[in-house]
Amino acid sequence: MKFCCIGNKVALVTLGMLLLGWVGSKGLVPQDEYLSGIVWPEPPVVDPGDATTAPSDAVVLFDGTDMSAFEGGNWKVENGYAEVRGGGVKTKQAFGSCQLHIEFATPEEVKGNGQGRGNSGVYLMERYEIQVLDSYENPTYFDGQCGAIYKQQPPAVNASRKPGEWQSYDIIFDAPTFDEEGKLTKPGYVTVLHNGIVIHHHFEIQGGTFYNQPPHYTAHPEKLPIHIQDHGDPVRIRNVWVRENIGPLIGKKPE
Numbered sequence: 001m002k003f004c005c006i007g008n009k010v011a012l013v014t015l016g017m018l019l020l021g022w023v024g025s026k027g028l029v030p031q032d033e034y035l036s037g038i039v040w041p042e043p044p045v046v047d048p049g050d051a052t053t054a055p056s057d058a059v060v061l062f063d064g065t066d067m068s069a070f071e072g073g074n075w076k077v078e079n080g081y082a083e084v085r086g087g088g089v090k091t092k093q094a095f096g097s098c099q100l101h102i103e104f105a106t107p108e109e110v111k112g113n114g115q116g117r118g119n120s121g122v123y124l125m126e127r128y129e130i131q132v133l134d135s136y137e138n139p140t141y142f143d144g145q146c147g148a149i150y151k152q153q154p155p156a157v158n159a160s161r162k163p164g165e166w167q168s169y170d171i172i173f174d175a176p177t178f179d180e181e182g183k184l185t186k187p188g189y190v191t192v193l194h195n196g197i198v199i200h201h202h203f204e205i206q207g208g209t210f211y212n213q214p215p216h217y218t219a220h221p222e223k224l225p226i227h228i229q230d231h232g233d234p235v236r237i238r239n240v241w242v243r244e245n246i247g248p249l250i251g252k253k254p255e
């Protein structure tokens with residue numbers, strides 16, 4: 001009898017636990033949910049586009065039809081791309097920290113070697129170059145091959161496609177900052193994906209990228225144009241866009 005009562009109690013407790021679990025799973029009993037107390041605005045809705053179009057909140061720099069977002073240089077526009085004919089181009093609009101997407105193709109007809117094959121470059125703020133080069137079976141100095149932060153850091157891997165094939169850079173750039181005396185207060189940082197593969201992850205930029213001198217910073221405005229280099233090779237670009245609002249969503253913290 002005594003044993004029987006203990007058995008009943010165990011059965012009742014077990015049944016109770018099962019019931020609580022079921023009710024809890026239906027959301028009828030408050031759970032121990034963590035609440036930060038921060039009041040978040042709703043994240044803006046962005047149409048991300050597809051592989052060939054820009055997101056809805058991007059500044060389109062080149063959609064395959066005209067180069068009117070750029071100035072300088074002579075680039076031939078045809079078949080949805082622009083090809084270097086002579087002279088670099090820079091955006092009319094200035095940019096600081098940003099996300100930049102650009103597609104490029106080095107010439108299908110291979111000419112030259114090393115730095116003389118399919119050379120161009122994406123210059124953030126007109127001074128921080130992400131090298132563009134035909135680096136498909138084309139040895140050169142590593143901190144000057146395709147994807148290098150020129151003369152500062154080679155790409156982590158060589159993700160280059162064959163000459164003539166379309167390639168992409170997705171660049172996330174944090175612009176450097178300077179105080180009123182022109183002293184650097186925060187270096188620039190850059191993350192780069194080449195054909196979807198991370199080749200730089202939050203790399204600390206050491207300053208302007210130069211051929212004939214070590215990298216160094218010189219104070220400059222918060223925003224400057226993006227420059228696409230002409231290095232004498234008929235490199236092509238297409239589908240170029242930039243997003244400026246890359247900071248975190250700001251919530252309101254409790255008093």
Ligand code: MG
Binds near residue numbers: 119132231
């Ligand atoms: Mg270059």
